[in-house]
Amino acid sequence: MTALLEVEDLRVAYGKIEAVKGISFTVEEGQIVTLIGTNGAGKTTTLRTLSGLIKPKGGQIKFQGKSLKKVPAHSIVSLGLAHSPEGRHIFPRMSIEDNLLLGAFLRSDKEGIQKDVQRAYDLFPILGERRKQAAGTLSGGEQQMLAMGRALMSQPKLLMLDEPSMGLSPLMMQKIMATVAELKASGTTILLVEQNAQAALSLADQGHVMEIGKIVLTGPGRELLVNEDVRKAYLGED
Ligand code: ATP
Secondary structure, three states, rough: OOOOEEEEEEEEEEEEEEEEHHHEEOOOOOOOOEOOOOOOOOOOHHHHHHHHOOOOOOOEEEEOOOEEOOOOOEEEEEEEEEEEOOOOOOOOEEEEHHHHHHOOOOOOOHHHHHHHHHHHHHHOHHHHOOOOHHHHHHHHHHHHHHHHHHHOOOOEEEEEEEOOOOOOEEEEEHHHHHHHHHHHOOOOEEEEEEEHHHHHHHHOOEEEEEEOOEEEEEEHHHHHHOHHHHHHHHOOOO
């Protein structure tokens, strides 16, 4: 069976700085795969490259067996890759509902769109309660929910989440992680970038530890969670 996403020897540079130095990994349909690692490891750069926002210097990206090399960024969403970016990038003056609807800009099935708006409100009731309010009035965690909800509106085959737990209270973080698990249970495949290694590895079928542009360790989430090196480096243990 072909993997949903295949990344092979991916290299990405900003001018002379090589941020991603030849990484390879796959995401099988129905899995949660996580990239963990400290600041500057190249995780965000990897997601931005998969979304077509940065052109790679080398390597291969295949989605459903098809190379993304010649696919322009604006067409990548229509293939089924959605990205909930770090820093959220919601539109603060627009209403919560309009922000969600933006995620469906490629769709014309009105009924389906309404259904998915409702699904976002079921996942995140606060968004439904405040649907007519400006998105900028939401708290950081709520904006993160909106960014996830918006990414889901394109009915992605692969949902890429960049640091969904960043800046959130422990309670909010639990809520977001529970939603990630729920999305997986409903069949969404997820590529999760996180600095919170504990939370990410607990959910992930497969995890990859990145350090300065390279994958240095790979394994099932639960195995990495008990790996001594991972515990020392990322889970704050001596
Ligand atoms: P973080 O969690 O802090 O986002 P990350 O693992 O996602 O970390 P990246 O943001 O991908 O890491 O950064 C990888 C490297 O590329 C870092 O050294 C960073 O300084 C560099 N970098 C990122 N964006 C740019 C840019 N626009 N121009 C130049 N260098 C960049």
